[in-house]
Amino acid sequence: MSTTAIAGPATAAETGATPSKKRALPYRTISWIVPVLLLLTWELLARTGVIAPNVLPAPSSVGTTAWHLTETGELPRHLWESLKRAAVGLFIGAGVGLVLGVLTGFSKLFEALIDRNIQIVRAIPFLAILPLVMVWFGVGESGRFFLVALGTLFPIYLNTVLGIRQVDPKLVEMGRVAGLSKLDIVRAIILPGALPSILLGLRLALTNAWLALVIAETVGAPAGIGFMATNAREFLQTDVIVLVIVLYALIGLTTDLIARALERRLLAWHPNYAPSGGRK
């Protein structure tokens, strides 16, 4: 046992953390072995010509392409366009979803006014309205923002409503006894209580945002990494296509890491999310 677990007001969570951390390290290392091996095999097969470069280029040549495109400034430019679209779309979608979710969660009248409409629109696979979006917005930027926003709105809305509904009414009653104002009850009790659910909605929204972006960018975008891939297809630049796929994967991973870090920080009180809890 380390001395840190004994010092201070030792809690069950703290004492439990030490052994699990020790065990997690080798497993984490092991979990990387297989992907690295696969990558090496791929490199080997490509170099020896077993896989033709126009089918699947070697990882090293994808890396060279990435370096080259970064030097010319092309890759950063497209990446920036894509990130901007995702951010703006997510900001609009999540904002609207959160506001509507809070209104529906708090007010029966708003629920009656909004909820059914949202449920109806939600039933449409949002990619099915792509042709309509193109008619409405043309091939301009706003149509792409709209698609991303639409993809992110529903998970945030649904989980916000759900989270607010699940807040323990006994805690709200306690807030009243303690003399909190209505606004204070919302701030101190209802929103924090709904937060785990809202953050889950955010994670689902991030996944949807990238999905929407891929579709939006492959259809008539003048820039962005989706455009890069479409463009590369015309010229059979498989290395660029693979690079774009890798980029999407990396972006997805990064946003998920950010979302999880946010969960760990904001939900430190929650036994399921605490750094010493079951999750990594």
Added chain:
Amino acid sequence: MSTVLAEKITRRYGERTVLHELDLAIERGEFVALLGKSGCGKTTLLRALAGLDPVDGGTLAVPQRRTVVFQEHRLLPWWKVWRNVAIGLPRSTARAKAQSALEEVGLSNHADAWPVTLSGGEAQRVALARALVREPELLLLDEPFAALDALTRIKMHGLVRDLTSRHRPAVLLVTHDVDEAVLLADRVLTMREGRIAAVHEVPAGARERGSAPFAALRGTLLGELGVTE
């Protein structure tokens, strides 16, 4: 001037009358326990005094500063212990006041702990600190020890007796536990069908568990509640 004065208060839920022209007065520093079978209206009375439920008739005067300790601790899991204690206090003095209240319940070294790490008894002591930090004129206890194990409950009785004799709020304890009522209260009321059925001053000697006055009062109260041993 009584701290709590209820005159002919009535509360109905549809056809059912839960409080029936009930009269009650509690003086400052007085500890009153309220016994009764389930559904006799004792929790309704407590909630009316807390301002959580309205009354349909009669007059009810309660002090502005009043707090409730519920059967569940009702701590906000997303706030550390000290912030839970200081809930609703002005920011500037919150930490210091919470700290001294936690000291009184013997939990000053848990101020920065998360509520989930506390045991049931500790959480209930924090709830007690949260009630006291407001310096209530009326302290309402709604079966606060019912969910605790027997040993913790005995310790809590001692703590509550200490704290209330030091701060001297008017106290109303709602409980099912006849022993608890006799050990803690100055006056024990039994309630039946929405009315106060009987009032018993607790004689000085009855505070000792196992003494003759204790056994006598206990027997009387159980009889009034319709229980024979």
